[in-house]
Amino acid sequence: MNKKGRLVCVGTGIKLMVHMTPISKQQIEQADIVFIAVASSLMGSWIKELNSNIHDLGQYYGEGKSRLDTYKEMIAAIMKEVRSGKNVCAAFYGHPGVFALAPHKVIEIAKKEGYQAHMEAGISAEDCLYADLAIDPGRFGCQHYETTQFMVHNKNIEPSAYLVLWQIGIAGDQELTQFSTTETKLGALRDKLFGIYPEDHEVILYESSTVLLKESRIEKIKLQELANVETSLETTLVIPPLRNKKL
Numbered sequence: 001m002n003k004k005g006r007l008v009c010v011g012t013g014i015k016l017m018v019h020m021t022p023i024s025k026q027q028i029e030q031a032d033i034v035f036i037a038v039a040s041s042l043m044g045s046w047i048k049e050l051n052s053n054i055h056d057l058g059q060y061y062g063e064g065k066s067r068l069d070t071y072k073e074m075i076a077a078i079m080k081e082v083r084s085g086k087n088v089c090a091a092f093y094g095h096p097g098v099f100a101l102a103p104h105k106v107i108e109i110a111k112k113e114g115y116q117a118h119m120e121a122g123i124s125a126e127d128c129l130y131a132d133l134a135i136d137p138g139r140f141g142c143q144h145y146e147t148t149q150f151m152v153h154n155k156n157i158e159p160s161a162y163l164v165l166w167q168i169g170i171a172g173d174q175e176l177t178q179f180s181t182t183e184t185k186l187g188a189l190r191d192k193l194f195g196i197y198p199e200d201h202e203v204i205l206y207e208s209s210t211v212l213l214k215e216s217r218i219e220k221i222k223l224q225e226l227a228n229v230e231t232s233l234e235t236t237l238v239i240p241p242l243r244n245k246k247l
């Protein structure tokens with residue numbers, strides 16, 4: 001039998017107010033407490049209008065502090081409330097299960113301890129990039145990797161399919177302590193990609209707009225220019241297929 005506490009992890013979507021699904025909104029409104037891990041203070045303020053009992057998980061991040069420690073603290077804070085018998089909602093930006101460790105882990109722990117726990121899907125940056133860049137992942141295939149993992153491990157890349165590299169804004173951060181990258185690290189990424197693609201291959205720096213009426217960043221550059229670009233924590237690198245076969 002399930003114990004009294006309950007957990008649901010929901011996604012806020014990427015665009016403020018308009019991307020959140022009705023079921024996620026309902027979960028937030030009905031929860032005893034809502035944990036939030038969001039990318040902007042505007043999103044935080046809006047969620048606070050839906051439920052005033054907010055606990056901001058952003059406070060656990062720190063410059064030079066391992067993100068693994070941060071995730072452990074987030075999980076501990078959420079589980080404390082679940083164990084006390086509350087109806088807990090944790091809202092993560094985008095889709096809570098896409099390139100996000102804490103939501104998967106906390107659900108796993110809660111279930112193991114006998115609590116009812118599940119995830120509701122959200123609109124992720126991936127969904128936005130398919131729309132903004134007119135990409136159908138089913139046409140040529142689409143590979144997704146975390147940038148540093150791609151740089152460090154030998155991944156078998158299929159160059160006739162799309163390659164999407166997440167977290168280019170912290171490329172090369174193996175200690176998981178940084179919130180930015182450097183020209184040198186981006187240069188190392190570029191050099192690794194030179195082993196797969198020609199130097200003049202066109203790649204796209206993508207940042208989905210997070211508010212209505214603002215344009216997304218869709219910056220097309222040649223691969224050889226990659227070391228000198230501006231990146232943020234919201235930048236995703238999209239590498240189109242090497243050979244565009246007409247289907």
Ligand SMILES: C[S@@+](CC[C@H](N)C(=O)[O-])C[C@H]1O[C@@H](n2cnc3c(N)ncnc32)[C@H](O)[C@@H]1O
Pocket residue numbers: 014092093094095096097098099100123124125126165166167168169206207208209210233234235236237
């Ligand atoms: C920790 S992951 C979180 C992803 C999020 N759960 C989602 O569903 O989109 C952070 C990475 O997602 C991507 N990302 C987040 N916001 C984005 C945006 N507005 N536009 C494009 N990519 C974004 C970037 O690659 C960023 O480094």
